[in-house]
Amino acid sequence: MRQLDGQVAVVTGAARGIGKCIAARLAGEGARTVILDFDEEAGALTEKELRGQGLEVLFVKTDVGSYASLEAAKDKTIEKYLKTDILVINAGISHRLRVEDITVEEWNRVLHINLNGSFYTVKAYYGEFLKKNGNNPGKIVFISSGSAITGTGGGCHYAASKAGQNGLMRAIAKELGPRGVNVNAIAPRVIMTDIFDHLYPTEESRKELLEKIPIGRFGLPGDVAEMVRFLVSPEASYVHGQIVLVDGGRTY
Numbered sequence: 001m002r003q004l005d006g007q008v009a010v011v012t013g014a015a016r017g018i019g020k021c022i023a024a025r026l027a028g029e030g031a032r033t034v035i036l037d038f039d040e041e042a043g044a045l046t047e048k049e050l051r052g053q054g055l056e057v058l059f060v061k062t063d064v065g066s067y068a069s070l071e072a073a074k075d076k077t078i079e080k081y082l083k084t085d086i087l088v089i090n091a092g093i094s095h096r097l098r099v100e101d102i103t104v105e106e107w108n109r110v111l112h113i114n115l116n117g118s119f120y121t122v123k124a125y126y127g128e129f130l131k132k133n134g135n136n137p138g139k140i141v142f143i144s145s146g147s148a149i150t151g152t153g154g155g156c157h158y159a160a161s162k163a164g165q166n167g168l169m170r171a172i173a174k175e176l177g178p179r180g181v182n183v184n185a186i187a188p189r190v191i192m193t194d195i196f197d198h199l200y201p202t203e204e205s206r207k208e209l210l211e212k213i214p215i216g217r218f219g220l221p222g223d224v225a226e227m228v229r230f231l232v233s234p235e236a237s238y239v240h241g242q243i244v245l246v247d248g249g250r251t252y
């Protein structure tokens with residue numbers, strides 16, 4: 001028996017990068033896993049790839065910037081799998097810009113996808129978690145960022161959106177804890193994905209960065225996926241309302 005047999009997981013932004021790795025990890029533990037992403041081509045490819053590995057996954061094209069799109073995704077989740085046990089709020093965008101280069105439109109776009117999108121995701125699936133009780137615990141995990149703590153990594157709009165996500169997580173943890181739902185956030189730093197390639201494009205910038213990471217390597221999507229797997233396990237049931245850094249020791 002695998003750890004998540006019989007459970008249903010939903011992961012946003014799971015067509016690639018960290019989200020894809022999380023979806024594969026949860027599906028590998030037996031969860032029927034719904035992949036939400038607005039990139040139709042990448043989402044369909046990921047669905048095909050993971051199904052090819054014998055995993056039970058379903059891709060639903062979804063824009064987390066649209067509440068209607070998330071409601072439709074929730075309806076498809078319930079139509080196919082009848083319930084939701086695990087929700088991983090991972091979709092996010094990042095641009096490394098200084099204040100003078102951040103237009104009001106750019107500020108609004110990053111806040112909209114990262115923060116409004118997180119709330120829309122919670123709101124669309126919230127009813128599923130209100131049904132939970134201690135015997136059928138649910139789990140919500142936000143993929144935040146160390147940027148909320150340090151102010152580095154993306155622009156100020158990115159750091160602010162991730163700090164907002166942390167506040168949202170803490171408030172939801174207070175509301176859903178009494179129903180037995182664990183709510184936590186993971187704060188990764190320098191995980192090698194498209195965002196990383198975009199933020200640190202040159203050898204020089206990467207060398208400089210590596211020197212700041214005590215463990216001596218960059219993070220991998222699997223490092224984050226493994227923390228998600230732990231947080232959704234019964235062994236983590238007393239971990240609640242926390243922001244867990246996955247950063248190779250860089251921050252503290």
Ligand SMILES: NC(=O)c1ccc[n+]([C@@H]2O[C@H](COP(=O)([O-])OP(=O)(O)OC[C@H]3O[C@@H](n4cnc5c(N)ncnc54)[C@H](O)[C@@H]3O)[C@@H](O)[C@H]2O)c1
Binds near residue numbers: 036042091143196
């Ligand atoms: N990579 C890192 O070093 C790092 C560090 C800290 C935090 N994070 C966070 O981890 C999460 C995943 O990052 P990643 O590095 O895998 O990024 P990525 O760019 O590789 O993947 C992000 C995924 O989200 C999807 N997405 C973007 N906007 C969307 C929308 N409106 N609706 C639905 N899907 C959307 C993209 O299509 C993509 O598949 C993000 O929230 C990011 O802020 C990443």
